[in-house]
Amino acid sequence: MIDLPDVASICNTAEFYAQALAIEIEASDRYKLLAEQMEVHNNAEVADIFHRMAALEIQHHDEILARTGDLLLGGKKAQFSWILPDGPEVTEFDKVHYLMSPYQALEIAKRNEERAAIWFEAIAKHTADPEIRRVAEQLASEEREHVSWVENWMKRYRPAEPGWDEDWDPPIYSE
Amino acid sequence: MNLVPTHGFEADQTYQPADYKSDIKPVWCPGCGDHAVLLAFQRAMAELALPPEKVAVVSGIGCSSRIPAYTNTYGFHGVHGRSLALATGLKIARPDLTVIVASGDGDGFSIGGNHFLHACRRNVDLTYIVMDNRIYGMTKGQPSPTTEPDWDTAIAPGGSGVSPFHPMLIALASGANFIGRSSSANVAHCARMIVEAVRTPGFSFLQILSPCVTFRPDQREAWKGIFRDHPQPETDDPGLAAHYLMNDDGFNIGILYRATRGCYAPAPHQDLDPAFLEKEFKA
Numbered sequence: 001m002i003d004l005p006d007v008a009s010i011c012n013t014a015e016f017y018a019q020a021l022a023i024e025i026e027a028s029d030r031y032k033l034l035a036e037q038m039e040v041h042n043n044a045e046v047a048d049i050f051h052r053m054a055a056l057e058i059q060h061h062d063e064i065l066a067r068t069g070d071l072l073l074g075g076k077k078a079q080f081s082w083i084l085p086d087g088p089e090v091t092e093f094d095k096v097h098y099l100m101s102p103y104q105a106l107e108i109a110k111r112n113e114e115r116a117a118i119w120f121e122a123i124a125k126h127t128a129d130p131e132i133r134r135v136a137e138q139l140a141s142e143e144r145e146h147v148s149w150v151e152n153w154m155k156r157y158r159p160a161e162p163g164w165d166e167d168w169d170p171p172i173y174s175e
Numbered sequence: 176m177n178l179v180p181t182h183g184f185e186a187d188q189t190y191q192p193a194d195y196k197s198d199i200k201p202v203w204c205p206g207c208g209d210h211a212v213l214l215a216f217q218r219a220m221a222e223l224a225l226p227p228e229k230v231a232v233v234s235g236i237g238c239s240s241r242i243p244a245y246t247n248t249y250g251f252h253g254v255h256g257r258s259l260a261l262a263t264g265l266k267i268a269r270p271d272l273t274v275i276v277a278s279g280d281g282d283g284f285s286i287g288g289n290h291f292l293h294a295c296r297r298n299v300d301l302t303y304i305v306m307d308n309r310i311y312g313m314t315k316g317q318p319s320p321t322t323e324p325d326w327d328t329a330i331a332p333g334g335s336g337v338s339p340f341h342p343m344l345i346a347l348a349s350g351a352n353f354i355g356r357s358s359s360a361n362v363a364h365c366a367r368m369i370v371e372a373v374r375t376p377g378f379s380f381l382q383i384l385s386p387c388v389t390f391r392p393d394q395r396e397a398w399k400g401i402f403r404d405h406p407q408p409e410t411d412d413p414g415l416a417a418h419y420l421m422n423d424d425g426f427n428i429g430i431l432y433r434a435t436r437g438c439y440a441p442a443p444h445q446d447l448d449p450a451f452l453e454k455e456f457k458a
Binding site: 093 | 200201202203204205206207208210211214359360362363386388395
């Protein structure tokens with residue numbers, strides 16, 4: 001379940017592009033933070049997945065940016081208003097565990113891509129602006145492609161087995 | 176508080192959250208709520224557009240108290256339970272700084288409990304953020320002052336049997352100017368609450384429920400979806416706030432109480448001319 005976008009708040013295509021760019025930046029930044037956490041806790045394989053996901057989000061950001069042309073407001077970089085809720089493509093901090101497996105990390109990534117797709121699909125469905133609808137449909141389609149991409153990636157790994165979070169050598173201290 | 180997820184467009188902010196992030200990677204467990212509080216802090220500082228060199232983060236001891244190392248502001252990782260004493264001295268000496276104090280429920284309400292009372296009473300212009308996970312996490316999971324009395328674990332079989340401390344009620348009774356609660360599950364809410372706490376002059380107390388996923392893994396599920404806005408609007412009436420808190424189950428979030436009591440300010444500086452001092456002490 002995700003909270004659906006407030007479509008009425010999107011006034012024009014430029015603003016919509018800015019929001020889409022912000023969503024990608026935020027998702028990438030969060031993956032970087034999670035990758036750092038995994039590096040600190042010696043889970044290099046999952047850290048690598050999060051780094052790759054961060055790169056994927058930035059790549060998508062750059063692709064969207066290339067399409068915006070002169071549309072962005074004043075040509076300025078899109079950012080969040082920092083005290084507004086998280087975007088639809090961001091991983092919640094409590095979803096990760098230091099012993100998590102690559103498969104579990106990819107399950108999170110898949111869920112994020114699905115949420116982003118649902119978000120853009122909702123905008124496409126409810127907006128009255130044909131240009132915003134066109135852009136939203138395209139973005140939703142790209143997020144669906146990412147879902148497929150992550151699903152293929154998941155085939156390389158096995159799902160986590162029961163007891164995966166049992167640490168046979170627990171740390172004495174947290175550092 | 177409106178929690179509708181709309182994304183804003185801020186084209187020309189002075190500072191970005193990353194401007195408050197240090198190069199040191201947090202050692203907190205993945206999944207720990209303190210990661211979210213750190214991000215909320217960085218977002219709040221960006222929203223307030225405070226220059227990093229005009230902010231000081233002071234802490235005590237415990238997992239949450241590591242936060243000064245992870246911020247790019249001034250920081251002081253102090254001694255156990257004494258963060259408020261340090262911060263009070265700093266704010267009095269450097270009133271131009273925005274002083275944020277970070278603590279946990281063990282550090283802040285046990286060994287630091289007495290400082291908490293008197294910091295509320297003095298009403299120095301500080302923002303006190305307590306990341307409350309209802310456990311001593313750094314020392315491997317002993318019950319803290321806010322732990323449920325029946326929390327059964329190998330280290331406290333059958334539970335501690337001790338009534339938990341109610342920090343918001345204590346803060347209200349002791350004279351804090353701002354009292355609020357948030358949850359690390361909602362970074363945006365945390366950030367907004369920090370912004371409001373900093374903007375309110377005087378002593379601001381913000382309890383942030385932040386799960387310990389290692390020694391309280393039960394909190395992952397038990398706290399999921401449990402938070403909701405305070406059922407009543409913010410008030411400046413301490414009697415009304417006390418009445419609300421009597422029915423509070425600990426999971427209402429938002430601003431409970433905000434008053435306008437004047438901040439503590441030191442007496443104007445005396446003439447510190449050595450000749451004057453010599454005369455004063457000889458008298």
